[in-house]
Amino acid sequence: MMGFASPALLLIGISVAVPLILHLLQRQQGPRVVFPALRYLRRAEKENARRIKLRQILLMALRMAALVLLALAAARPFVRSGGAGHEPTAVAIVLDNSLSTGVIHGERRLFDELQERALETLAQARPEDRFWLIRAGAPWEPATPGTAEEIAEQVRRTNVTAGESDLGAALTRARSLLAAGAEGRRTEIHLLTDLQGTAFRGATEPGAGAPPVVVWAPKGQAPENAAITAVEVGGGLPPRAGERATVSAFVTGSRGGDTIPVRLAIADRIVGAASAPSGSAVLLPFPARSPGVISGWVELDPDALRGDDRRYFVTRVQPPPAVALGERVPFVDEALDETEDLPVAALGDDAEEFEIEFLAHQAEDLAHVGGGYPALPREGEDLVQERERIAHPALGAAGDGDQGVVVDFDPLAVEDLAQTFDDARQGDATEVETLAAREDRRSGLLDLLRLGGREDEDHPRGRLLQDLEERIPRLAGQHVRLVDDVDLEAVRIRRGVHRALAEVARVVYAPVGCGIDLDDIERGPPGPDALTRLAHAARLAVGCTVGAVQRHGEDPGGGGLPHPARAAKEVGVRDPAARHGTLQGLGDVLLECDLAKAARPVEPGEGGAGHRRPCASCDTRASFSGQVNPWPRPVQADRPAGPIPVPWR
Amino acid sequence: MTGITTHATDRANRPDLLSPRELAALGGLELVARQVVEGFLAGLHRSPHRGFSVEFAEHRAYQPGDDLRYVDWRMYGRSDRYYIKQFEEETNLRAYLLLDASASMAWSSRPGELPTKLWYAKQLAMSLALLLLRQGDSVGMIGFDESIRTHVAPRGGRRYWHELLRAIGPVEATGRTEAATALRDIAGRLQRRGLVVLFSDLLVDPETTSLALKFLRHRGHEVLVFHLLDPGERELPGVSDARFVDPETGEELPVSVADLRREYHEAVERAIAEWRESLAAQGIDYVVIGTDQPMVHALRAYLNKRERLG
Numbered sequence: 040m041m042g043f044a045s046p047a048l049l050l051i052g053i054s055v056a057v058p059l060i061l062h063l064l065q066r067q068q069g070p071r072v073v074f075p076a077l078r079y080l081r082r083a084e085k086e087n088a089r090r091i092k093l094r095q096i097l098l099m100a101l102r103m104a105a106l107v108l109l110a111l112a113a114a115r116p117f118v119r120s121g122g123a124g125h126e127p128t129a130v131a132i133v134l135d136n137s138l139s140t141g142v143i144h145g146e147r148r149l150f151d152e153l154q155e156r157a158l159e160t161l162a163q164a165r166p167e168d169r170f171w172l173i174r175a176g177a178p179w180e181p182a183t184p185g186t187a188e189e190i191a192e193q194v195r196r197t198n199v200t201a202g203e204s205d206l207g208a209a210l211t212r213a214r215s216l217l218a219a220g221a222e223g224r225r226t227e228i229h230l231l232t233d234l235q236g237t238a239f240r241g242a243t244e245p246g247a248g249a250p251p252v253v254v255w256a257p258k259g260q261a262p263e264n265a266a267i268t269a270v271e272v273g274g275g276l277p278p279r280a281g282e283r284a285t286v287s288a289f290v291t292g293s294r295g296g297d298t299i300p301v302r303l304a305i306a307d308r309i310v311g312a313a314s315a316p317s318g319s320a321v322l323l324p325f326p327a328r329s330p331g332v333i334s335g336w337v338e339l340d341p342d343a344l345r346g347d348d349r350r351y352f353v354t355r356v357q358p359p360p361a362v363a364l365g366e367r368v369p370f371v372d373e374a375l376d377e378t379e380d381l382p383v384a385a386l387g388d389d390a391e392e393f394e395i396e397f398l399a400h401q402a403e404d405l406a407h408v409g410g411g412y413p414a415l416p417r418e419g420e421d422l423v424q425e426r427e428r429i430a431h432p433a434l435g436a437a438g439d440g441d442q443g444v445v446v447d448f449d450p451l452a453v454e455d456l457a458q459t460f461d462d463a464r465q466g467d468a469t470e471v472e473t474l475a476a477r478e479d480r481r482s483g484l485l486d487l488l489r490l491g492g493r494e495d496e497d498h499p500r501g502r503l504l505q506d507l508e509e510r511i512p513r514l515a516g517q518h519v520r521l522v523d524d525v526d527l528e529a530v531r532i533r534r535g536v537h538r539a540l541a542e543v544a545r546v547v548y549a550p551v552g553c554g555i556d557l558d559d560i561e562r563g564p565p566g567p568d569a570l571t572r573l574a575h576a577a578r579l580a581v582g583c584t585v586g587a588v589q590r591h592g593e594d595p596g597g598g599g600l601p602h603p604a605r606a607a608k609e610v611g612v613r614d615p616a617a618r619h620g621t622l623q624g625l626g627d628v629l630l631e632c633d634l635a636k637a638a639r640p641v642e643p644g645e646g647g648a649g650h651r652r653p654c655a656s657c658d659t660r661a662s663f664s665g666q667v668n669p670w671p672r673p674v675q676a677d678r679p680a681g682p683i684p685v686p687w688r
Numbered sequence: 689m690t691g692i693t694t695h696a697t698d699r700a701n702r703p704d705l706l707s708p709r710e711l712a713a714l715g716g717l718e719l720v721a722r723q724v725v726e727g728f729l730a731g732l733h734r735s736p737h738r739g740f741s742v743e744f745a746e747h748r749a750y751q752p753g754d755d756l757r758y759v760d761w762r763m764y765g766r767s768d769r770y771y772i773k774q775f776e777e778e779t780n781l782r783a784y785l786l787l788d789a790s791a792s793m794a795w796s797s798r799p800g801e802l803p804t805k806l807w808y809a810k811q812l813a814m815s816l817a818l819l820l821l822r823q824g825d826s827v828g829m830i831g832f833d834e835s836i837r838t839h840v841a842p843r844g845g846r847r848y849w850h851e852l853l854r855a856i857g858p859v860e861a862t863g864r865t866e867a868a869t870a871l872r873d874i875a876g877r878l879q880r881r882g883l884v885v886l887f888s889d890l891l892v893d894p895e896t897t898s899l900a901l902k903f904l905r906h907r908g909h910e911v912l913v914f915h916l917l918d919p920g921e922r923e924l925p926g927v928s929d930a931r932f933v934d935p936e937t938g939e940e941l942p943v944s945v946a947d948l949r950r951e952y953h954e955a956v957e958r959a960i961a962e963w964r965e966s967l968a969a970q971g972i973d974y975v976v977i978g979t980d981q982p983m984v985h986a987l988r989a990y991l992n993k994r995e996r997l998g
Contacts, residue, residue, distance in 0.1 A: 069929035075792035
């Protein structure tokens, strides 16, 4: 079967009409020459009319034939002979399966056409031929020689990827493969691509004797396409809980209108929309969220290339900074007095009570150490800001011992023994939800003092559903959603490693086939029980009914809310109970809480760790509501220990 | 008329050998014709004067090739040398110079480089007239195109040449060529038999013209036809395609020169051959003269004709 490599050039054949037109018109044109011997001329024409006419027709036919041949030559005809007409050939097929080849031309993807061309080439193969397939848009993978059938199967399994192609490197690699594996065959490189300009950034000039490259590229104008090339949440800083932020999306490409509409979706909900001209960035409002990992996307209206119309992101909403007061300061009293005078309307309708919490660093324990305890910890110390939490060793550091004095020591490990029973009684971990003033921003002073209003987050049902959701693996597009806010940080299992973020990291939305901007992925540290970071320095405070967290695996919140029913498959990292008993007491050493620390600058390592040193004996935390309060507070001397109930007015 | 025999063969002294362009540089019609004739006569080796009504003029030494009839045997007996007798000759020949003055005669393929056919015909006619008059013949002239435009009755005498000059000078090439009609008219006017010399490009109807010339022959005239051809008429001009226009009729003929070049040349040669054949069949001398040729060829053709006339 005959075909043409450039069939459009067959249009040159239209020019065959030119000789015909000239033949018809030439007698009407030409210069006017005065010539007296017209008699001879007429006679010559008359005597040779037939011959002259025949000669003119032949000349015209020759001219037309020459033009037809020229058109045929330009169209590069070829004859398909079913693969039986060529010598053994080694062909490296470079198949561009980058994201851009997913563009839809008409009603099909461009990549499907590239695939068909590759299969057509393979269909012409002879048994002596050898093929390689190089997927230019996929990560590097070994290209092994194969028969036409084997390579055709590889071609069929190829699909569009989310990456970009490097055709220069692919061609270089194809030349290398052919040079090494052709084994005397004639060599060819078949490049099937959409010829994106960015794909040739690394192209190099082939040397002499390089195999010929047969390029197949789509014809016609590329369809209009707009794309989101970058998404940034919060201008590079993770958004704070309860605070609004922005999401900037950079829009490029072209579309029919002057501006391109952009939408922001968080947790499968459209939360913002805007429009921007091509080549500019658009700011979308990022609503206030509770702490945790937030995933979402920014999208455009679908166009020919769907792959770049939506860009995903995952960010972590940071909890608000905590302010700890090491000792009583006058303005705290004033603030507390102020809260008593707060109007009812300012506290919201849903709130039932206030909970005043104090960060517990026992003032009395610290007082006899001398040197004064700073009212506000300096930056870098654990009370200023919650950072990544790692497990703190149960023992004090070597450098700590010489600075402290023994204030409490239990060599018989009586408390440990009691706690062992306590641990056995508590089968499951207690989910702890931070009680920070998340979205209640009605009073900055209340936030400062941790006077957060209790809202729905503490609702047991919501937490139950939330926990269920966390345990159902899901992919993007699966609508498993039982609660509104996903607070992955709060889901921690007693004795278990933190695995919530592990489910989020390296998220690939396979159905979409697109990468995701992981703006702020923080893997939860394999720390101890979540509550240990909140352990108070005071171990058994006045009025406290539960023991503070002293070590990993101990949950002082056991006296709190009943744990939601669920399968407790998570096995935490904890000390075996056998070694945690009485015998272990012989090996116990002084805990940090047994010592009174002298005032000294915070060690750099402490600030970097960003955790509170767990000390069950120093923790004093309770609440009148009966719930566990993760935010300890300092004990006030003139008030009874424990949370201070504030009557609801 | 006195025959002058010289041996000068220097081309510088032979204006009859000059090309028409060189002749044109010599001067006007009278001067050119005179110089052509003088040069032509100077190149003759033999006296053309023979025939009846002979009056002895002088002797000259015998030269190989001279006719033995003119050897003076008496002088040989006295001096034992050969002498040839030369005579002053009187003739009664009436010559009619017919000049084609149609529009086609005014054409030159290379204006400024080659003369028109009319100019060449005038020069040649006046040269012949001078020769004829010097031989004591009577010479008349008729200019014609569709009809007779100029008519000068034949007379003898050297002074008459100037009258011919005055008559032929103003002749312009206009109108169409109807040689047959003009020749028939001329044949009616020529009462006495004589020599009819036609100067024409013969772009006429061959049949009617041949018939008219044949008619002249039947009237007892000797006819000499000078077919004047411009070199550009033998070959088509170097253009690809053109519309050729007849200057006489204004008729246009679009022609692809490339297709007809060879055919045209063959047609011209064939036409010349036909003319020669048809005229020779009637005893008419036919001489093709190119306007780029020296006039000596035409004059020699005349002399050949004159010799046959005796």
